[in-house]
Amino acid sequence: MKGPVLIVSSAVEVQEALAGGLGKLGFQSVLARSPAAAAELGPGPAPKLAVLDLDGIDPAPGPAIARLKARWPNMGVVALAQPQRGKSDLEVLAVVRETGAHAFFVKPISDAELAKRLLDLLQKGFGGNRRRMVLVVDDSATIGEILKAYLRKHGYDAVVKPDWETALSGWDTLGIDLVITDIFMPGMGGVEGIKYASQNWAGVPVVAMSGGLDTRMTPDDALLAARKIGADAALSKPLAEHQVVEVLKRLLPAA
Secondary structure, eight states, X not given: OEEEEXXXXXXXXXXXXHHHHXXXXXXXXXXXXXXXXXXXXXXXXXXXXXXXXXXXXXXXXXHHHHHHHHHXXXXXXXXXXXXXXXXXXXXXXXXXXXXXXXXXXESSOOXXXXXXXXXXXXXXXXXXXXXXXXXXXXXXXXXXXHHHHXXXXXXXXXXXXXXXXXXXXXXXXXXXXXXXXXXXXSTTHHHHHHHHHHHHSTTOOEEEEEOOBTTTBOHHHHHHHHHHTTOSEEEESSOOHHXXXXXXXXXXXXX
């Protein structure tokens, strides 16, 4: 049997349906009515994966889900919810991000489709020694590729976005473990991005980087300003590989 998979839903019928469907496909399930109840489960095999039914859960489940992630930090999470009437994709995505989920599906979803995503998370190392995911936001494609190379060389995965608008609208940026962002970019910009991430992405460290803005602001001044608005660390351009790695190891200690 694969698993165990933690199934969290306030509806018993949903729990039973998900457990039954996944069971037929070789998954073992552990059931809980809420994130808080799941966090209090007794000793047993640590769940490698979780399926989180957002319908019926406290509208602000962040603290309870944070307890889940603290207990099982490498657990992969798939969130499910009914179609959200009156909400844009960006609004739905923002809610899903707050849960810390790594994937999201609108119900109903077939057992096979759910199982496929769970297997994908297992293959990525969730529930074990997974590679941490870093979001890089920089309008310079060259910087993005340099950072991606550094990250992968040292055991991290990376998704690179050219601006914060694209980062916030991308479903591939769910479940991010850390953010590295330039400060000066077109559009929303790094300052607003840092503020948003520090206020809405609980437990996700943010690293600011900058080469300054022409002659109007030195790199040191820009990075100091970034720290004041919520950045956890700062890097000056041009980036040195060893400095990037040192910051990552400090902000993302081994699980």
